[in-house]
Amino acid sequence: MSKASQVLSQFQATGVQTCFHDRHIDPQIYAGLNGGNWSLKDYEARGGYAALRKILGKDGGEGLTQDQVIATVKESGLRGRGGAGFPTGLKWSFMPRQFPGQKHLVCNSDEGEPGTCKDRDILMYNPHIVIEGMIIAAYAMGISLGYNYIHGEIFQVYERFEAALEEARAAGYLGDKILGSTFSFQLHAHHGFGAYICGEETALLESLEGKKGQPRFKPPFPASFGLYGKPTTINNTETFAAVPWIIRNGGQAYLECGKPNNGGTKIFSVSGDVERPGNYEIPLGTPFSRLLELAGGVRKGRELKAVIPGGSSSPVLPASIMMECTMDYDSIAKAGSMLGSGAVIVMDDSRDMVESLLRLSYFYQHESCGQCTPCREGTGWLWRVVNRIQHGQGRPEDIELLDSVAFNIMGRTICALGDAAAMPVRAMIKHFRHEFEAKIQAASEAAAA
Amino acid sequence: MITEATKARFAREVAKYPPEQRQSAVMACLSIVQQEQGWVSQESEAVIAEYLGMPEIAVHEVTTFYNMYNQQPVGKYKLAVCTNLPCQLRGGNEALHHLEAKLGIKMGETTADGMFTLQQCECLGACADAPAMLVNDRSMCSFMANDKLDQLVDGLRMVEGQP
Ligand SMILES: NC(=O)C1=CN([C@@H]2O[C@H](COP(=O)(O)OP(=O)(O)OC[C@H]3O[C@@H](n4cnc5c(N)ncnc54)[C@H](O)[C@@H]3O)[C@@H](O)[C@H]2O)C=CC1
Numbered sequence A: 001m002s003k004a005s006q007v008l009s010q011f012q013a014t015g016v017q018t019c020f021h022d023r024h025i026d027p028q029i030y031a032g033l034n035g036g037n038w039s040l041k042d043y044e045a046r047g048g049y050a051a052l053r054k055i056l057g058k059d060g061g062e063g064l065t066q067d068q069v070i071a072t073v074k075e076s077g078l079r080g081r082g083g084a085g086f087p088t089g090l091k092w093s094f095m096p097r098q099f100p101g102q103k104h105l106v107c108n109s110d111e112g113e114p115g116t117c118k119d120r121d122i123l124m125y126n127p128h129i130v131i132e133g134m135i136i137a138a139y140a141m142g143i144s145l146g147y148n149y150i151h152g153e154i155f156q157v158y159e160r161f162e163a164a165l166e167e168a169r170a171a172g173y174l175g176d177k178i179l180g181s182t183f184s185f186q187l188h189a190h191h192g193f194g195a196y197i198c199g200e201e202t203a204l205l206e207s208l209e210g211k212k213g214q215p216r217f218k219p220p221f222p223a224s225f226g227l228y229g230k231p232t233t234i235n236n237t238e239t240f241a242a243v244p245w246i247i248r249n250g251g252q253a254y255l256e257c258g259k260p261n262n263g264g265t266k267i268f269s270v271s272g273d274v275e276r277p278g279n280y281e282i283p284l285g286t287p288f289s290r291l292l293e294l295a296g297g298v299r300k301g302r303e304l305k306a307v308i309p310g311g312s313s314s315p316v317l318p319a320s321i322m323m324e325c326t327m328d329y330d331s332i333a334k335a336g337s338m339l340g341s342g343a344v345i346v347m348d349d350s351r352d353m354v355e356s357l358l359r360l361s362y363f364y365q366h367e368s369c370g371q372c373t374p375c376r377e378g379t380g381w382l383w384r385v386v387n388r389i390q391h392g393q394g395r396p397e398d399i400e401l402l403d404s405v406a407f408n409i410m411g412r413t414i415c416a417l418g419d420a421a422a423m424p425v426r427a428m429i430k431h432f433r434h435e436f437e438a439k440i441q442a443a444s445e446a447a448a449a
Numbered sequence B: 001m002i003t004e005a006t007k008a009r010f011a012r013e014v015a016k017y018p019p020e021q022r023q024s025a026v027m028a029c030l031s032i033v034q035q036e037q038g039w040v041s042q043e044s045e046a047v048i049a050e051y052l053g054m055p056e057i058a059v060h061e062v063t064t065f066y067n068m069y070n071q072q073p074v075g076k077y078k079l080a081v082c083t084n085l086p087c088q089l090r091g092g093n094e095a096l097h098h099l100e101a102k103l104g105i106k107m108g109e110t111t112a113d114g115m116f117t118l119q120q121c122e123c124l125g126a127c128a129d130a131p132a133m134l135v136n137d138r139s140m141c142s143f144m145a146n147d148k149l150d151q152l153v154d155g156l157r158m159v160e161g162q163p
C-alpha cells in the first residue's frame, strides 16, 4: 500500500455504525456480519450456497426445476427493492424460455438515490449472498451470462465484489458446469463513473454497452429487448440478496415475516437528523415509529418535522402522517408517497424546507440526461424558481408556477427521473406551503420598503 | 503514452464482455487511464478508441457524459465532498467550507502547488456516513468532521514531503 493510501485508509468506513449493530429486527441479509467475515468460507459457514446446492440437487434432495424456483419466488411476495416494488417472480416469468440466442442477467448496484447506502453494505460485507442470488436467478431463467453494475463512487466495493467473484469461480459456484451440473453461468462486475441516471435500468444497459447512459423508451421492457438487444432481467442488489433465504426457507416463510403483499425484510437507510444514522434491516410492515427509535430518535431531542420516506425521489411527508405509517409499500403509498429505495431522510423542526428543496432541485437539473425537453428544461426551471424564492427574490405567482411546471413534467418524459424531480416539489408545496409564502412575503416587503 | 502494462489492464476488462462487444470496456479503460495519468486527454481517448475498435467521438461522448472523468488535469489529490441533502443535514456544506478555508481555494479550484483540487459532488452512496468525501475517485472517506479533514490534508501533505 502506498503511503497516501495508508493515510486515506484511516478514514474508510468500518461498517460498525451502519451495519454491524444489534438494532436490526430478524435480519436475513445482514445477519451475523462483522466486517471480517465476508469471504466464501464464512458465507458457507452461515449456510451460504446451500440454496444453490438445494436447487441443483447437490444436498441429497431432488433439486428444483426452473418453474419451481420461479413459483417459490412468486409465493414469497418478494417485490423489487430498487424502488418500483415490481413483483420479482412475475418479472422472472416474463423471460422467454425458449429464446435461441444469449439472454442476460443484470444486477443494479448503481445505488445513487440520495439517502440510500444499503446495497453498499451488502456488497462490501456479504458479497456472496448477491452472487448466490444471481446464480439462482440465472438458473431459473436459463441465463448463462450476467453483470453486476456497481456505482462508480464505491470503488472499494467493486474491488471487494471482484474478489468474491474470484472465490466463487475457484470453488466451482460460477463458470462452466456449476457444481458438476449441466448449468453454466458467467458473472462479471462493471463499474459506473458518476451518473445518477444510470440507475434507471435502460440507461444502465446503455452504459453497460459502453455508451452515454441515456434511458430508452419502455416498452419494450428489458425482458424482451435488453442488454445488446437481447432478453434481460434486471434486479436490484437487495432483491437478489433476498433470494437464497427464500429458497432455503420457502416462499411462505418469507411472506409471513412481512405482511400480505409485502413479503420479507427490507433494509432502510436512515439518514439526516437522527442520533444513529445507518442501515436497519426490519420486516416490512414495521411501524415507522419503531424504525425511528432504532435509529436513536430525532437528534438532540428535537421534534420530528418531516420525513422523505423512500429516497429523494419520493414525496415528503409531515411528521403527523409519517408517525401513523408502517414501513411497507402499501402503507407509504396510501399516505401519498413511495417506499422507493428505502432511504429514510429525517428532518427535525429546525429545518428550512425551501432550502432542502433547493438542494434536491439542483441535483435533478444536474443529473437530467437532457434527452426529453420537459425534463431538461423543466428541472432547470424548477431549480431557478426555488433558488429565487430561497434568496429573497420570490414573486407571489411563483408557487403556482412551481406547481404547474412540475405538473407539466409528470408523465411526459422517457424515464421516471422527470417525475422524480417533479413529485417532491409538489409535495413540499402541498405540506409546507406556508414556508414558501413566508419567504415570498418577506421578499415583497423588502422590495416595498 | 499508454504502456504495455496499461494495455494488460485493459485486456482484463475487455475479457469480461462478448468478443463483439469490446466497447463495453470503455468506462473501465477510461478510469484506468485517469488513475494512471490523473485525467483523460484527447490522446488517451484516441488510443482507447483504437484499442476497442470504436470511433473517437464515441469515446469522447462517454468521457463527457459521466461526472467523474477529469477532462482537464487536476491536483494530485481530487477531493470531492458530497453536499446532497442527506449530507447537507449532517455537515456536508461545513466540510466543504472547512476545506476551502484550510486549502485557501474555492470549490472547483486547485491549490497553487498542484496538490489538491476541491469539488462538491452529488450523492456518493454513503449517506449514513455523512459528511462523506471521495478522494481520487477510489477512496471513500466517512464521517469527515473538521478534525478528520485536517488530519487527512495534513497526512497527505506529510506524505508529499510538505510538513
Ligand atoms: N435505488 C435507487 O437508487 C433509486 C431508485 N429509484 C426508484 O426507481 C423507481 C422507478 O423505476 P422504474 O424502473 O422506472 O420503474 P418501472 O415501474 O418502470 O419498472 C419496475 C420494474 O418492473 C419491470 N416492469 C414493469 N412493468 C413491466 C411490464 N409490463 N413487463 C415487463 N417488465 C415490467 C421493469 O422492467 C422494471 O424492472 C422509482 O419508484 C424510484 O423509487 C429511483 C432513483 C434511484
Ligand SMILES: Cc1cc2nc3c(=O)[nH]c(=O)nc-3n(C[C@H](O)[C@H](O)[C@H](O)COP(=O)(O)O)c2cc1C
Residues within 6 Å of the ligand: A079, A080, A081, A082, A083, A084, A085, A086, A108, A109, A110, A111, A112, A113, A196, A197, A198, A199, A200, A201, A202, A234, A235, A236, A237, A239, A415, A416, A417, A420
Ligand atoms: C432515475 C432512476 C434511477 C434509478 N436508480 C436505481 C438504482 O440506483 N438502483 C436500483 O436498483 N434501481 C434504480 N432505479 C430503478 C430501476 O429502473 C429498476 O426499476 C430496478 O433496478 C429494478 O429492480 P427491482 O425490480 O429488483 O427493484 C432507478 C430508476 C430511475 C428512474
Ligand code: SF4
Residues within 6 Å of the ligand: A197, A214, A215, A367, A368, A369, A370, A371, A372, A373, A375, A376, A413, A414, A415, A416, A417, A418
Ligand atoms: S426524463 Fe430526464 S433523465 Fe429521463 S430520459 Fe428524459 S431527459 Fe433523460
Ligand code: FES
Residues within 6 Å of the ligand: A114, A115, A116, B082, B083, B084, B085, B086, B087, B088, B122, B123, B124, B125, B126, B127, B130, B132
Ligand atoms: S447524500 Fe452524501 S453520500 Fe448520499
